[in-house]
Amino acid sequence: MSKDYYATLGVSREASTDEIKKAFRRLARENHPDINPDDARAEARFKLAAEAYEVLSDPEKRRLYDRGEVFDFGDLFGGGGLEDLLSSFFGGGGFGGSRGPERGRDVLAGASISLKDAAFGSTIEVEFRGAVKCATCAGTGAAEGSRPVTCVQCRGAGQVRVQRKTMLGAMMTVVACDQCSGLGQIVENPCQTCRGDGRTVEDRNVLLEVPAGVSDGTRLRLSGQGEVAKRGGPGGDLYVELRVEADERFIRNGDDLVHRLQVGIAEATLGTHRWIPTIDDVDVEIDIDAGTQPGTVITLPNKGMQRLGRRGRGRLLVEIGVAVPTELTSEEAEVLRQFAELRDESISSSRRWRKAR
Numbered sequence: 001m002s003k004d005y006y007a008t009l010g011v012s013r014e015a016s017t018d019e020i021k022k023a024f025r026r027l028a029r030e031n032h033p034d035i036n037p038d039d040a041r042a043e044a045r046f047k048l049a050a051e052a053y054e055v056l057s058d059p060e061k062r063r064l065y066d067r068g069e070v071f072d073f074g075d076l077f078g079g080g081g082l083e084d085l086l087s088s089f090f091g092g093g094g095f096g097g098s099r100g101p102e103r104g105r106d107v108l109a110g111a112s113i114s115l116k117d118a119a120f121g122s123t124i125e126v127e128f129r130g131a132v133k134c135a136t137c138a139g140t141g142a143a144e145g146s147r148p149v150t151c152v153q154c155r156g157a158g159q160v161r162v163q164r165k166t167m168l169g170a171m172m173t174v175v176a177c178d179q180c181s182g183l184g185q186i187v188e189n190p191c192q193t194c195r196g197d198g199r200t201v202e203d204r205n206v207l208l209e210v211p212a213g214v215s216d217g218t219r220l221r222l223s224g225q226g227e228v229a230k231r232g233g234p235g236g237d238l239y240v241e242l243r244v245e246a247d248e249r250f251i252r253n254g255d256d257l258v259h260r261l262q263v264g265i266a267e268a269t270l271g272t273h274r275w276i277p278t279i280d281d282v283d284v285e286i287d288i289d290a291g292t293q294p295g296t297v298i299t300l301p302n303k304g305m306q307r308l309g310r311r312g313r314g315r316l317l318v319e320i321g322v323a324v325p326t327e328l329t330s331e332e333a334e335v336l337r338q339f340a341e342l343r344d345e346s347i348s349s350s351r352r353w354r355k356a357r
């Protein structure tokens with residue numbers, strides 16, 4: 001056990017919970033980041049005291065600690081930073097010094113692309129509805145000829161320091177200004193179009209670069225392209241979920257494409273050749289050898305999908321099926337019957353095949 005939490009708090013091993021609490025309060029007040037801004041050593045002392053208090057104030061954790069049981073006390077606060085630690089003691093927003101301007105909402109939009117576009121990538125237009133900066137007031141929220149005025153309460157900072165009652169007694173903390181909702185400015189004469197909000201909801205479209213090799217359901221993120229925040233504040237992110245349309249010529253299997261090809265029984269038996277469609281839209285000729293069995297796969301390397309984020313392409317697999325006729329003319333049936341006799345195959349005497357035409 002490397003850390004001595006009792007020494008950290010300056011109490012004996014027999015200290016009561018009350019004594020531990022008192023010791024922690026004193027240390028926390030002395031080293032609190034609000035009182036010692038930008039003092040790394042005070043911050044470290046504060047964190048260590050909080051860690052010691054977290055363990056020793058909990059009877060179960062204290063018992064384990066006293067027995068020297070090893071568990072990761074250092075990660076008590078979920079590996080979070082100082083703000084997480086403070087909010088775990090003083091509630092949310094207890095230390096808002098690093099709070100940035102409010103971001104707009106994220107937007108999820110959908111877009112469909114062809115299998116070919118998924119194979120090679122393309123630039124597409126994505127349409128969605130979302131808040132944009134109001135065009136009338138350019139996002140200020142103020143009516144024409146007027147301007148927002150600086151908030152008197154926070155002097156434009158958007159934040160105010162307030163005293164809060166916490167377990168350590170009264171503490172100064174930073175919260176969003178309630179007069180201006182944290183915006184720092186007040187609109188006295190609101191824009192007619194957006195009623196002072198600084199944004200309007202519009203149909204929008206953005207261009208999206210779809211990388212080669214994407215799959216159905218892939219979500220792409222366009223940072224900052226979502227809805228703008230109040231008064232034209234920074235935009236949220238736009239997520240685009242891609243639907244890859246089915247292509248009747250191919251079944252996708254990862255980076256590979258499968259094309260199903262049906263040949264006749266004579267073709268499979270005697271051999272033939274066929275033109276096969278590819279995702280490149282250039283047909284290629286393949287040989288089907290004499291005696292090809294149903295289920296045979298002919299592999300065409302580098303004719304599949306582009307690999308996402310990597311070089312190279314998957315394969316095009318041509319899966320051969322042999323079509324057994326279900327309709328025969330009497331002439332075809334006669335030829336086939338003679339064939340069967342030559343092969344010594346026993347065929348049913350009943351005429352169960354359907355006559356063609």
Ligand SMILES: [Zn+2]
Binds near residue numbers: 136142191194195199
């Ligand atoms: Zn406006």
Ligand SMILES: [Zn+2]
Binds near residue numbers: 181182
């Ligand atoms: Zn204010």
